Amino acid sequence: MLLRYRFRLYPTGPQRAALARNFGCARVVFNDAVAARRRAHAEGMPYPATAVLSKSLITEAKQAPERAWLGEVSTVVLQQALADCDRAWKNFFDSVGGKRAGVRMGPPRFKKRTAVQAIRFTRNARFRVLESGRLRLPKIGDVKVAWSRELPSEPTSVTVAKTATGKYYASFVVSLDGDETLGPVEAECGIDLGLNDFAVLSNGRVIENPRFFRKLERKLKKAQRVLARKTKGSANRAKARAKVARVHEKAKHQRDDWVNQQVAKIVAESQGIYIEDLSVKGLARGRGAKSIHDAALGMFSARLESKAARAGRSFVKVDRFFPSTRLCSTCGVLAGPKGLDGLRVREWRCECGAVHDRDRNAAVNILREGRRVAAGQADTVNASGGQVRPGMPGTARNTRVAGQNEEPTRTRLVSTSR
Numbered sequence: 001m002l003l004r005y006r007f008r009l010y011p012t013g014p015q016r017a018a019l020a021r022n023f024g025c026a027r028v029v030f031n032d033a034v035a036a037r038r039r040a041h042a043e044g045m046p047y048p049a050t051a052v053l054s055k056s057l058i059t060e061a062k063q064a065p066e067r068a069w070l071g072e073v074s075t076v077v078l079q080q081a082l083a084d085c086d087r088a089w090k091n092f093f094d095s096v097g098g099k100r101a102g103v104r105m106g107p108p109r110f111k112k113r114t115a116v117q118a119i120r121f122t123r124n125a126r127f128r129v130l131e132s133g134r135l136r137l138p139k140i141g142d143v144k145v146a147w148s149r150e151l152p153s154e155p156t157s158v159t160v161a162k163t164a165t166g167k168y169y170a171s172f173v174v175s176l177d178g179d180e181t182l183g184p185v186e187a188e189c190g191i192d193l194g195l196n197d198f199a200v201l202s203n204g205r206v207i208e209n210p211r212f213f214r215k216l217e218r219k220l221k222k223a224q225r226v227l228a229r230k231t232k233g234s235a236n237r238a239k240a241r242a243k244v245a246r247v248h249e250k251a252k253h254q255r256d257d258w259v260n261q262q263v264a265k266i267v268a269e270s271q272g273i274y275i276e277d278l279s280v281k282g283l284a285r286g287r288g289a290k291s292i293h294d295a296a297l298g299m300f301s302a303r304l305e306s307k308a309a310r311a312g313r314s315f316v317k318v319d320r321f322f323p324s325t326r327l328c329s330t331c332g333v334l335a336g337p338k339g340l341d342g343l344r345v346r347e348w349r350c351e352c353g354a355v356h357d358r359d360r361n362a363a364v365n366i367l368r369e370g371r372r373v374a375a376g377q378a379d380t381v382n383a384s385g386g387q388v389r390p391g392m393p394g395t396a397r398n399t400r401v402a403g404q405n406e407e408p409t410r411t412r413l414v415s416t417s418r
C-alpha cells in the first residue's frame with residue numbers, strides 16, 4: 001500500500017531560486033511534449049513514444065542554445081514531467097474510449113506559470129533525508145523540513161510543490177507492507193454524525209465541533225466580501241484573492257489535522273467501527289449550508305474508512321434508510337420523534353420507560369445495526385417489533401460494508417421523517 005506524507009519546506013533564498021528554475025524547466029518540457037503530440041496528431045503521424053520525446057525534448061534539447069538551461073536541473077525532474085504529460089494523454093484516451101469512469105476529460109493543456117507548481121524526484125534522482133533532518137534535493141540543496149511525524153520507511157519518491165500562496169511542501173510516497181501496527185482491542189463503536197455536535201459515539205463520548213470552524217468561516221466570508229468589492233484586474237483584487245486563498249488553505253490544514261486526530265483516537269480504541277451514512281445529515285441540513293463542518297464530516301467518514309481498513313478494523317456504513325434516530329435502543333420499537341421534531345428534540349421518552357438522548361440513542365442503534373451487518377445476519381434488529389413501515393428498515397441489502405462492491409446510487413430521496 002502506498003501512503004503519502006506531506007511536510008512544509010522552508011527553502012532558503014538561493015534554494016527558492018533553484019526550485020523556480022526546476023518548476024520552469026519541468027513546465028517547459030511538459031509543454032514541449034504537449035506541443036509535439038499535438039503536432040504529430042495534426043500531421044497524421046503516430047503518437048510519439050515517451051522514449052522518443054525524452055531523447056528529442058531532453059537529451060538533444062540540452063545541446064541547443066535556446067534550451068541549454070535544461071542542464072541546470074536534475075534529468076529525473078524532466079523525465080517525470082514527461083511521464084506526467086504521458087499520463088495526462090493516457091487519461092484522456094481512456095476517458096474518450098470509455099475505459100475511465102467519471103467526468104469526460106479533455107486532452108492535456110499547456111501549463112501556465114500561475115498554476116500550482118510541482119516537480120517530482122524518484123529514487124533514481126538520489127534525493128535523500130539526511131541525518132540532520134534536511135531533505136537533499138539534487139541541484140537544489142539541503143532544504144529544511146518541518147517534520148510533524150516520522151516516515152515509517154524509506155520514501156520511494158518525493159514531490160516538491162509551491163502553492164498559490166507561496167508555500168513549499170514535500171509530499172513523500174512511502175510503500176508499506178501490510179497493516180499499520182495497532183493491537184486488537186475489545187471495544188466497538190457506533191457513530192452518529194451530528195447536526196449540533198460533530199459526532200456522538202455509542203460509548204457516550206461527544207465530539208464537539210471545534211471553535212475554530214466558526215472562526216475560520218467568519219474569516220473566509222469576510223475575505224470573500226472584500227474580494228467581491230474589488231475592481232476586476234486591479235492589484236487590490238489580486239491581493240484580496242491571495243487573502244481568500246490563504247484563509248482557505250489555513251482552514252483546510254486545521255480541519256485536516258483535527259479530523260486526523262479524531263480518527264486516530266477512534267481507530268486506536270475500537271475493533272469495530274460503525275457509522276451512519278453521511279447523506280442522511282446532508283439531506284437533513286438542506287441545500288446551501290455547505291460549511292467547514294460539512295466538509296469535515298465528509299473527510300472524517302472517508303479517513304475513518306481507510307484508516308480502519310489499514311488497521312484491520314471492521315468498518316460498516318449503516319444505510320441511510322435505517323431509522324437510527326427513531327428506534328428505541330432499549331426495547332427496539334420505532335417510537336422516537338419524527339420529522340422536524342426529530343431534529344429539534346434532544347431527549348425523548350419511549351413508551352417502555354427509557355429516556356434517551358437522541359444522538360447517543362442513535363449511536364447505540366448504529367452500533368447494533370453495524371454489528372449485525374458485519375456478522376452477516378439476515379434479520380433486522382427490530383424484526384420482533386413489527387413497527388417498521390414496509391421498506392423502511394436497513395436490511396443487509398441496503399447497507400454498505402467496507403470492501404464490498406457498492407450498489408448503484410439509489411435515486412429515491414430520503415424523507416426527513418427518521
Ligand SMILES: [Zn+2]
Binds near residue numbers: 328329330332352
Ligand atoms: Zn423503548
